[in-house]
Amino acid sequence: MKLDRFISNRTAHSRQAARLLIASGRVQVGGRVTHDPRHEVDQFVAISLDGELLQAREAHFLMLHKPIGYLSATRDLHHPTVMKLLPAALGEQLHIGGRLDRGSSGLLILTNDGLWSRRLTEPRIKLPKTYHVTTLRPISAETAERFAVGIYMTTEQLTTSPAQLQQLGPCEARLTIYEGRYHQIKRMFHAVGNQVAALHRESMGDIVLDQALLPGQYRALTAAEIASVDQPASASRSW
Missing domain, CATH: 3.30.2350.10 (Pseudouridine synthase)
Incomplete structure (x- = not known):
């Protein structure tokens, strides 16, 4: 799933607003800031917005x-x-x-x-x-x-x-x-x-x-x- 779509799905932000959040450096993927809204994310990578964890699922x-x-x-x-x-x-x-x-x-x-x-x-x-x-x-x-x-x-x-x-x-x-x-x-x-x-x-x-x-x-x-x-x-x- 693209990162902007994930943010939109998991928050009240629209897809366009999610892109702005990502571009402004407020989103971290796997502990690192990413500015690419099309970054592909899977179900196990940790994703946070403004320090709030949106996903942190361990793979078994x-x-x-x-x-x-x-x-x-x-x-x-x-x-x-x-x-x-x-x-x-x-x-x-x-x-x-x-x-x-x-x-x-x-x-x-x-x-x-x-x-x-x-x-x-x-x-x-x-x-x-x-x-x-x-x-x-x-x-x-x-x-x-x-x-x-x-x-x-x-x-x-x-x-x-x-x-x-x-x-x-x-x-x-x-x-x-x-x-x-x-x-x-x-x-x-x-x-x-x-x-x-x-x-x-x-x-x-x-x-x-x-x-x-x-x-x-x-x-x-x-x-x-x-x-x-x-x-x-x-x-x-x-x-």
Whole structure:
């Protein structure tokens, strides 16, 4: 948003009056006077007029090690949500970027920056998401080939993007997908005659679950992890 529009929206001043206020040096952005009414401001920069703070909102970017049994939701009447694992005052500000099923565990991202989280989950960007999968039956030799070609989803009437399957054992694999459709991994394995017994998300793009975090624990993302969402993520990773 342009600075003059912000001042006009947040005060009784017109857009023209806001421009005069800015030009006269009465507005500070991020602690510094700016004279440019067209200066672009975001929702987290501190903005003040004549010393009065009009906006001072802190950006939050967290990774949480989601335990099994918690819903990826802000509230629910019947099941505990991941927000219960955070201080109440913090949880009230956040939303989830890329949900996990109640029966799944692993990396969950929480933030109050809607633009950033949209980049994290936008299907067109095809951010790689990697999961450790345990199946009920042995994984067939053809599964990796089927996933690499794509699985047709009848509900959406589309074929999934090519996915990479690295088999770790008879019933264990590491799977990288590039979408996040409803129950996608469970439906992919169902399409090849198998069933998911356990699902654990290890990474989203270049953000990898911190192995020091126990289930239910969280930490702030590093500056590099936050910035990685604005850059093309690695499509492959050495494990």
